[in-house]
Amino acid sequence: QLRKPVMVSISFLLSVCRYPLGMSGGQIQDEDISASSQWSESTAARYGRLDFEEGDGAWCPERMVEPDSLKEFLQVDLRSLHFITLVGTQGRHAGGIGNEFAQMYKIKYSRDGSRWISWRNRQGNQVIEGNRNAYDIMLKDLEPPIIARFVRFMPVSDHSMNVCMRVELYGCEWLDGLVSYNAPAGEQMSLEGQPVHFNDSVYDGAVIHSMTEGLGQLTDGMCGLDDFTHSHVYNVWPGYDYVGWTNESFPNGYVEIMFEFDRTRNFTTMKVHCNNMFMQHIKAFRQVVCYFRSEADWEATPLSFSPVVDDVNPSARFITVSLANHMASAMKCHFYFADAWMMFSEITFQSDTAMYNTTLAPPKTASGPPTRDDPTHKIDDSNTRILIGCLVAIIFILVAIIVIILWRQVWQKMLEKASRRMLDDELTASLSLQSETFAYSHNNPSSSSSSSAPSEQESSSTYERIFPLGPDYQEPSRLIRKLPEFSQSSEEMGCLHSVSMKSPYCDGVPHYAEADVVSLQGVTGGNTYAVPALTMDLLSGKDVAVEEFPRKLLTFKEKLGEGQFGEVHLCEAEGMQEFMDEDFSFDISDNQPVLVAVKMLRADANKNARNDFLKEIKIMARLKDPNIIRLLAVCICSDPLCMITEYMENGDLNQFLSRHEAEGQLALISNAPTVSYSNLCYMATQIASGMRYLSSLNFVHRDLATRNCLVGKNYTIKIADFGMSRNLYSGDYYRIQGRAVLPIRWMSWESILLGKFTTASDVWAFGVTLWETLTFCNEQPYSQLTDEQVIENTGEFFRDQKRQVYLPQPVLCPDSVYKIMLNCWRRNTKERPSFQDIHRALLESQA
Template sequence: MHLFLLLILPVPAVIGQIDPEHCRYALGMEDGRIKDEDITASSQWYDTTGPQYARLHCDNGDGAWCPKGPLEPSDSQYLQIDLKKLTFLTLIGTQGRYAGNLGKEFAQEYRLNYSRDGQLWKSWKNRQGQGVLFGNKNTYAVSSNDLKPPIIARFVRVIPVTKLSSTVCMRLELYGCPWDDGLISYSAPVASLNDSTYDGVLDRRKLSGGLGQLTDGMTGLDDYLMTRQFNVWPGYDYLGWKNDTPGTQEYVEMEFVFDGPRNFTSMKVHSNNMFSRGVKIFSSVSCWFKLRLNSPWEAEPVVFKTVLDDRNPSARYVTVPLNRHAAKYVRCRFHFADVWMMFSEISFLSEDTILASEIPEIGTSAPDEDISTTITTKTAVPSSSDSSEEGNMPILIGCLVTIILLLVVIIFLILWCQCVCKVLEKAPRRILDEEVTVRLSSCSDTIILQTPPVPPRSRHPPAGTTHADPHYERIFLLDPQYQNPVALRNKLPELPQSAEASACGGGYAE
């Protein structure tokens, strides 16, 4: 049964990025997985309206978190949640203070701040640059807001907003999934098609210290002028560099920083390939690695050359093997194959466990001559390791063997049933085709049918009926063995008179 379920269920593919449409799991405010000590606030009105009572659908204490005093438009009171690890946030739901229909306070609007390390805080804004989210209209209904773009953070602050002095109370839940990739920032030169949601710093035409469109889980379309978003400009989904962009010399250089050392298996780059407009995937890429900030880059890079495609204009993922290099910092140079190079997503398949034997020796050379040309790349979450793929191989082989055996059995049964049906159809036809001899006695009008011997059929006469003559039996007109005597008699040749006389005097002849 388990093998059969494996056969009919699709095998999950190893992908490098999170799908925002499916990453919508409650993170634990309502059910208590987020502990009270991980929920703090800038202030509280009473002990019974502390931050630990800001849980969705919960009426403990006085029913919600309420900051101290009436909230003024200039205030920045906040509720802070520590998720304990980097998380991909896609949705937030809020309520007011219901308290058994005694509460009257709720937040009509609020803002979000977030941090990956608890030190540097960033303000969330949507794709149109607006940072205020609509809240509640009453104390009991849940108001939900999709976060577009999503947030990658460990710490989140919810800041109620008011236009007039008023008392505000809130309950909430956060939704998303773990950001297992561990990427905390990427840097890049400013692109001709820019990164509109980048949350880092722009300095001297270089982006650094943040994440943006390359980590939002949204891949671009085949036609880069089309977009999956609303109310945005053409080409929004891609970061695009032209080969004469300042800071690029036949290649674009990107640097990725992770939250700790990792073993890198591969990198996946979603690239546009509309060659009719001068856009192609990169011709080759070279990547260097290092474990520490002050260490030099490894002397020998990993070099990968692509196969260019001038027939299919579809955007596609290009997988670059990284040969299980151990590093915390990765620098890659993507070389132009045409006038334009456009990326919408970059993801890494990696593990956060490093063996001592995999730590590289410190080299002496490094590609540091043009640090200013570092390019942004989008990283997505790795989903599995090589060891898990190898462990699944016997299961897949077993599934295939089981499928083949089931097909063989089904085909055998079908052929057997067809053979039996043909035999049953031919049996009555053979009986009808055999020669039948009929002789008539004109004296007694008795008809004797002589046919080749037929296997006896059991016939049980109905109760109370007996056969007066063993030469007679009841004939069923629908019986395939029944022959109409009249038709047979018409076919018989006329007998000489002497033969008829002898037949009258001598009785029946067979």
């Protein structure tokens, strides 16, 4: 059996899964574009490509479009299932000869080419607003998005008229392979006398007593909020984001959901996003039992998984279920109730396509079908019995080991119980202070340096009773004094625990928890850089000219992200070359538009936010390094205030790598685009170089990851800060009571537990980023651990009893490079390498 590398399916696709699928670019072939009819050969379906002028400039049907008639359509075959989030349409002008366009249209789609489904928006409307003239491109978000192989555009009119269309589809490949799920219909809850509906309102299959042969809210890329009565979508009812059931309707105690896939797959994990508002008697499932079907029959032995029931943290969360590499084309899962209600908003799968070695298949006879009587392919029953016996013995041994481990854990917890009661409150206070600091800085970018964090007594953190205390645990402040990197004076110790200290440096580099650090988080709440106040004063003393750019020369392409005070948009800028310094040049001709990212401050932002925005411009204007995103121009003469920065045509490194594979035989078989190991190292070396530049200015990034590195031509890398503002990556951030969000899987132990951010903590994050790069971003760091377990693992680093878990060595990674990673994750901050050392080591590894 041959397998291609595992590809991780991520549910947060809405903001990033917006790539043109090939109508305008030519990737979609002419034979995959068809139509109900054509007015002439020069207006055939193949000319219906957005922004294309060949033929007579568009697809035009043979007949005029009549009211209430849906006979004419332009059809696109994408050859495989795709997650489609956006569509674009255009009319026909043909250099002034034509003036036909569709003012309205509908969309139908199909996953198998036989069953066609009419798209409806979240309010149930089918008609989409089209074009107002023959020239402009009209882009429309599909809310909800669709999962389809075939898509039909059907022009609609309220009177008889000639229409012509050019179209484009935007999205990405649907890696889950899921084609339908069958489940009981969602139910209704009465909350304070008001009905709360948990039905799957966008399900595209049949819904009578149950949902059959369709997809819906469990695959729409939108996770529900912690409070199920609220929604990401405006003007909808409470409970909209969730599909929910009550145990009163299920006497067996479970809800059965059946999943059908496009082909036999090798399943690694299933992730289920559950609500956990236990105050309302809602909890994640107590147990799930999954049955697998690879051919016609269901396997006799199911897989069972029981997550830890959480009665402390009411936040919604993903629960990861290991599917142990089962081969199946269908899956049937029984989700058992842990309380009166159970609610899901997303279910995703991680799998790869199973490709069998053809030499193992039975030979075909002269008449065609395989024969089971050929003597060279008979199964040796005796060997089979021996193999089964060995497997049973192994299972018994494993069960015995698990029982012993569990018994030891129970015994150890009993011993620890007394010390835990005494020490929980003090540790909680320490961690609560840290969480308040995060909340303060992330949600108040306009805060002044003189502000202080809430007191320990006022704070309440969801970290409570998550961090495991060992029997040999010591009181934190005393233990810290004994640690090598914290053997400091009492005044220096204040840097670790107080945001009111006036000393700008600890360990020689300022960190996040200090008041004298100017926190520039940007309009979206994303981490820009932590800038020491001293450095800020020095930089502010110089005038760096940043040109005012005419807004009319910016063309909106898509929204990259948003936050508390503003948004980030992807735009095309015309004539940008005229506004740039002599030391900066674009790799395009002067008359071509430049792809840029535009950070836009909302017009209703308060005065402090505006001041912070202007400070950020001052800082960004002075960052000039080949591997750091450059500020190009601004629009500050009128509202909304904008800063224009570089953007790289290949997007962020995380998405770029997830679309590629390592060079080798498997990549040749799958015909996937590849990246060589030397190019991976080249990109990692550029990240190290950019961080070397930032650290030389005493800047601390605080959110270094592949999602914050952009990719240009020839594998050029530039470090940015958009990651936190994008819905795609919201799963990479751990939320503290709905306020601050922390990228805990990239954070050092001292950043999580002590709130200390330094260049050394950036070095730790670089080690994780390097690991992501060499694994092609196929999975999240520590994917086998929950967020709470990641935090527990930082406690093992704190205690330093050799029980901490490290990220494993990637397959492509040589020992010398893995040693660099391990050095980045050293417990003692002073023992971690500098970015200059890392850059040099990576260069030597490529020699």
